[in-house]
Amino acid sequence: MKIDAWGNSKIEDYNHVFKEFGLEEFNYENIVDHYLFKRKILIAQRDFNKISDAIKNKKPFLQLTGIASSGDLHLGHKLDIDFFNLFKNLGAKGKFCICDIDAYVSRPDSKVPSLDFAKKVAIKNVADIIALGVNPNDIYVQSQKEKEYYSFVFELSKKISSNMFEGIYGHKDIGKISAVLLQIGDILHIQLPFMWGKNPTITGIGLEQDPHARITRDISRELNYNLEVPSFFYFEHQSGLKEGSKMSSSEPSTAIFLKDSPAEVKRKILNAFTGGKETLEEQKENGGNPEICKIYEIIRFHNPDSSFLEKTYTRCKEGKLNCGDCKKNCTAFLNNFLENHQKRCKEAMNIAEKIVLGKQ
Amino acid sequence: MKIDAWGNSKIEDYNHVFKEFGLEEFNYENIVDHYLFKRKILIAQRDFNKISDAIKNKKPFLQLTGIASSGDLHLGHKLDIDFFNLFKNLGAKGKFCICDIDAYVSRPDSKVPSLDFAKKVAIKNVADIIALGVNPNDIYVQSQKEKEYYSFVFELSKKISSNMFEGIYGHKDIGKISAVLLQIGDILHIQLPFMWGKNPTITGIGLEQDPHARITRDISRELNYNLEVPSFFYFEHQSGLKEGSKMSSSEPSTAIFLKDSPAEVKRKILNAFTGGKETLEEQKENGGNPEICKIYEIIRFHNPDSSFLEKTYTRCKEGKLNCGDCKKNCTAFLNNFLENHQKRCKEAMNIAEKIVLGKQ
Numbered sequence: 001m002k003i004d005a006w007g008n009s010k011i012e013d014y015n016h017v018f019k020e021f022g023l024e025e026f027n028y029e030n031i032v033d034h035y036l037f038k039r040k041i042l043i044a045q046r047d048f049n050k051i052s053d054a055i056k057n058k059k060p061f062l063q064l065t066g067i068a069s070s071g072d073l074h075l076g077h078k079l080d081i082d083f084f085n086l087f088k089n090l091g092a093k094g095k096f097c098i099c100d101i102d103a104y105v106s107r108p109d110s111k112v113p114s115l116d117f118a119k120k121v122a123i124k125n126v127a128d129i130i131a132l133g134v135n136p137n138d139i140y141v142q143s144q145k146e147k148e149y150y151s152f153v154f155e156l157s158k159k160i161s162s163n164m165f166e167g168i169y170g171h172k173d174i175g176k177i178s179a180v181l182l183q184i185g186d187i188l189h190i191q192l193p194f195m196w197g198k199n200p201t202i203t204g205i206g207l208e209q210d211p212h213a214r215i216t217r218d219i220s221r222e223l224n225y226n227l228e229v230p231s232f233f234y235f236e237h238q239s240g241l242k243e244g245s246k247m248s249s250s251e252p253s254t255a256i257f258l259k260d261s262p263a264e265v266k267r268k269i270l271n272a273f274t275g276g277k278e279t280l281e282e283q284k285e286n287g288g289n290p291e292i293c294k295i296y297e298i299i300r301f302h303n304p305d306s307s308f309l310e311k312t313y314t315r316c317k318e319g320k321l322n323c324g325d326c327k328k329n330c331t332a333f334l335n336n337f338l339e340n341h342q343k344r345c346k347e348a349m350n351i352a353e354k355i356v357l358g359k360q
Numbered sequence: 361m362k363i364d365a366w367g368n369s370k371i372e373d374y375n376h377v378f379k380e381f382g383l384e385e386f387n388y389e390n391i392v393d394h395y396l397f398k399r400k401i402l403i404a405q406r407d408f409n410k411i412s413d414a415i416k417n418k419k420p421f422l423q424l425t426g427i428a429s430s431g432d433l434h435l436g437h438k439l440d441i442d443f444f445n446l447f448k449n450l451g452a453k454g455k456f457c458i459c460d461i462d463a464y465v466s467r468p469d470s471k472v473p474s475l476d477f478a479k480k481v482a483i484k485n486v487a488d489i490i491a492l493g494v495n496p497n498d499i500y501v502q503s504q505k506e507k508e509y510y511s512f513v514f515e516l517s518k519k520i521s522s523n524m525f526e527g528i529y530g531h532k533d534i535g536k537i538s539a540v541l542l543q544i545g546d547i548l549h550i551q552l553p554f555m556w557g558k559n560p561t562i563t564g565i566g567l568e569q570d571p572h573a574r575i576t577r578d579i580s581r582e583l584n585y586n587l588e589v590p591s592f593f594y595f596e597h598q599s600g601l602k603e604g605s606k607m608s609s610s611e612p613s614t615a616i617f618l619k620d621s622p623a624e625v626k627r628k629i630l631n632a633f634t635g636g637k638e639t640l641e642e643q644k645e646n647g648g649n650p651e652i653c654k655i656y657e658i659i660r661f662h663n664p665d666s667s668f669l670e671k672t673y674t675r676c677k678e679g680k681l682n683c684g685d686c687k688k689n690c691t692a693f694l695n696n697f698l699e700n701h702q703k704r705c706k707e708a709m710n711i712a713e714k715i716v717l718g719k720q
Contacts, residue, residue, distance in 0.1 A: 104518065105515065105517050105518045109518075142511075150505075151502075154542070155475050157534045162522075162533065165534065172532055174518075177534060178518075
């Protein structure tokens with residue numbers, strides 16, 4: 001099985017991937033009392049013991065999370081941001097990176113026609129991220145960094161051979177090589193002397209991003225800087241609203257965007273794939289299947305109320321909750337959340353513009 | 361014939377290169393009254409008419425010159441700097457780039473083991489360049505640029521395919537790809553809105569650097585920015601003191617360094633290859649051969665006194681000047697020049713350090 005960092009496939013066979021690439025299962029559910037740790041959203045890890053030690057012993061650790069988006073953020077992105085907030089609360093210093101240069105150089109012009117376009121997208125993304133509770137001081141865009149950061153990214157280029165790159169990614173596209181150098185720079189630069197120096201670091205990614213994790217870890221060992229090999233956790237991707245798909249900006253009908261109106265949310269949820277039976281009668285008799293249900297997944301990923309989640313699961317299984325009512329609940333929850341979010345997002349636009357364009 | 365931008369060979373067959381790569385002869389000797397234009401040091405050009413028009417009509421034009429050095433500067437580098445000063449006097453705005461990141465990423469660790477090493481070299485280089493008359497405000501190092509510069513360099517990576525790169529350079533070394541992106545960025549960024557905007561630009565290089573010129577010109581046409589395709593002039597490289605060699609830091613005995621002591625200069629000149637005959641008698645009878653003489657080349661490249669140059673040529677040809685006396689003249693000229701230069705260089709070290717390390 002080939003992991004394609006730029007693909008859009010859902011990885012079904014986790015065990016196979018674990019064996020082939022040396023990932024380890026995530027067994028740290030109990031070190032933190034938080035719904036994101038309890039709900040099997042965390043699948044795998046590399047060197048997470050360094051982070052659990054730091055959390056347990058209240059020792060310093062760092063985090064770096066990044067989003068390279070070509071459009072509006074959706075619920076899938078929210079997960080990255082929720083994890084960032086969680087690790088910040090657990091004591092991590094760190095940065096949230098908006099990968100505007102990466103978004104431009106790694107994507108076709110049809111998606112991201114110019115760096116200016118990428119910056120316009122970045123402004124909206126930053127506003128969303130601030131609205132989701134990230135401190136503006138913790139956010140940077142790649143195009144507004146210190147010169148030390150850029151020098152470091154160029155330094156990295158001496159440590160990757162094109163054979164190494166082709167072995168991992170299967171191609172040698174120079175724009176994507178640049179994007180990878182920037183990503184490695186993002187994750188490692190927080191350990192440089194001008195940032196926080198050598199410390200354990202944690203970055204959360206989807207499984208299909210593991211090629212980036214491996215090359216980043218390899219290079220951290222080869223640099224002349226004194227660096228801790230970075231740790232990673234791998235989370236399940238929010239899937240799309242249709243059967244089998246990943247939530248993705250490229251398929252807007254399958255995604256709940258953070259800017260969606262109440263009517264849009266209502267319509268999308270109404271059309272979402274569920275684990276319900278063909279008839280109401282059958283459902284009452286045999287119960288539904290929350291494991292494959294997109295509505296249930298939204299609740300599992302985003303509703304912090306664990307007793308509500310459990311009730312939903314049990315009542316669905318027992319045939320006591322029909323899909324129509326469950327969808328109404330979910331729509332109400334999302335629209336309540338989005339109403340507040342969009343208000344905060346509007347208020348954050350000014351500061352987002354300053355962060356992305358560097359204006360005073 | 362393959363032009364190898366990282367090689368160290370002297371290009372003998374100019375006409376062949378002209379035909380294969382579409383270079384044009386340099387026929388602009390008379391537009392400027394300066395020894396550097398008169399002495400056939402300028403071999404070829406691309407679009408130099410844009411620059412000669414600007415000079416004749418006192419219209420604005422820009423220049424960008426760069427040095428990526430792994431050690432001390434020698435007389436060969438001085439030529440780059442002399443041309444920079446000349447075009448500045450002819451009205452060019454512009455920048456002199458010290459390519460510290462380029463020097464690190466494009467060279468083996470055995471030559472440039474770290475970016476810090478490259479910066480230490482850069483400090484000495486900048487001091488030399490200031491001592492040779494370049495205004496400190498016109499000098500930058502790659503590692504101390506504006507963020508707009510770095511964003512632009514990454515943007516360029518989307519415009520080069522790895523096939524295009526391999527076609528031109530014959531390999532896909534990622535460090536060297538980074539170096540090329542930086543070089544293209546150096547030459548083109550002076551036309552961006554945050555610098556001087558669209559203008560004719562001139563850059564002087566050796567013939568073996570033409571691959572860089574071609575890729576830079578190609579990319580200037582493909583970018584979304586409004587850019588003038590950059591012009592280039594190609595100068596003859598100062599050759600080494602031994603027969604047939606190029607003056608190079610990697611062969612210290614064949615180079616006169618700007619930091620050489622009077623005794624070193626005397627020794628090196630004494631051992632230099634000349635156009636002299638085997639015996640003094642034969643020389644008196646048939647005259648020497650200044651065309652192949654390294655001493656004559658030094659005078660031709662560096663002594664602004666054209667009547668002295670002509671006298672040397674004629675008297676050598678007539679057998680009236682023997683190599684010993686000629687070497688004494690050359691040593692005296694160089695040591696007089698270097699004594700003053702080294703004094704100015706010492707005085708410039710402080711400001712050079714500020715330019716390279718960015719300290720106040």
